[in-house]
Amino acid sequence: MNKVIIFIFSASTLLFNSCEKKDTVSVQTTKMDSTGLNIVFIDLDTLLENYDLYLEKKGQLEEQSKSAEKALAGKIEAFQKRAQKFQAEVMEIQQKANTIAPVELKKLEEKFGKQQENLAKEEEALMKQRESVATELEKKLVDTQNDIQKNLDDYLAKIAEEKGYSLILKKGSLGGVMYGTPTLDITLETAKALNEEYKNTKK
Numbered sequence: 774m775n776k777v778i779i780f781i782f783s784a785s786t787l788l789f790n791s792c793e794k795k796d797t798v799s800v801q802t803t804k805m806d807s808t809g810l811n812i813v814f815i816d817l818d819t820l821l822e823n824y825d826l827y828l829e830k831k832g833q834l835e836e837q838s839k840s841a842e843k844a845l846a847g848k849i850e851a852f853q854k855r856a857q858k859f860q861a862e863v864m865e866i867q868q869k870a871n872t873i874a875p876v877e878l879k880k881l882e883e884k885f886g887k888q889q890e891n892l893a894k895e896e897e898a899l900m901k902q903r904e905s906v907a908t909e910l911e912k913k914l915v916d917t918q919n920d921i922q923k924n925l926d927d928y929l930a931k932i933a934e935e936k937g938y939s940l941i942l943k944k945g946s947l948g949g950v951m952y953g954t955p956t957l958d959i960t961l962e963t964a965k966a967l968n969e970e971y972k973n974t975k976k
Contacts, residue, residue, distance in 0.1 A: 810939035814953045815929075816960045817945035823964035826924065826971045830917045834910070841906045845899075852895055859888055928967055932959075 821827045866873070866881055873881070929941050941959075944950035 811937050812940040812942065813938055813957045813959045814942040814944045814950050815963055816958065817943055819945075819960045820925075820964050823961060823968075824921070825968045827921055830921070834914060834917065837913070838910055841910065845903055845906060848902075849899060852892075852899060856892055856896075859885070859892060924967060924970075925963075928963065928970070932963075932966075 863885055866878075866885070870878060932938065933941060942950050942953070944953055944958075944960075
């Protein structure tokens with residue numbers, strides 16, 4: 774048997790893009806090339822459009838991102854209102870400064886100083902929270918990409934052994950295949966098999 778070589782996919786090609794799932798899945802046949810190698814290819818973009826696990830994880834991440842953004846936006850809006858109210862109060866006192874007793878004015882300055890300090894701390898906390906949310910979502914994205922990549926790698930290694938594929942090439946936006954005979958395309962066959970495996974894990 775020819776030595777099996779599998780061209781693994783770059784994780785960067787698994788970035789989540791909007792897509793429509795195709796309804797039909799067909800099994801393609803393969804051919805030996807003139808060198809005797811059994812070569813097939815997979816269109817990664819099409820595969821992801823038909824891969825249930827990818828579409829499910831993509832939807833979950835989008836929902837988590839929207840929820841986090843909404844929660845943070847509410848806190849930022851509330852902070853901005855407090856900051857604007859504080860600025861309005863300071864301006865009002867500044868305009869009346871000449872009519873306020875020195876002792877009372879000093880108390881107001883101390884009060885505003887503490888309020889300003891608290892607002893600065895709150896702003897810093899919001900910035901840290903925003904960074905934390907972004908980091909957490911990025912980690913979940915990377916973890917999901919790695920999980921999908923591993924599923925693909927494991928499945929391709931299995932079918933390469935079972936069907937005697939010498940090479941499994943990648944076609945797509947960042948793939949190395951400019952053209953491939955349709956009979957060598959196992960994209961939808963792979964999507965169907967991956968979906969069956971994923972369905973079995975949910976039972």
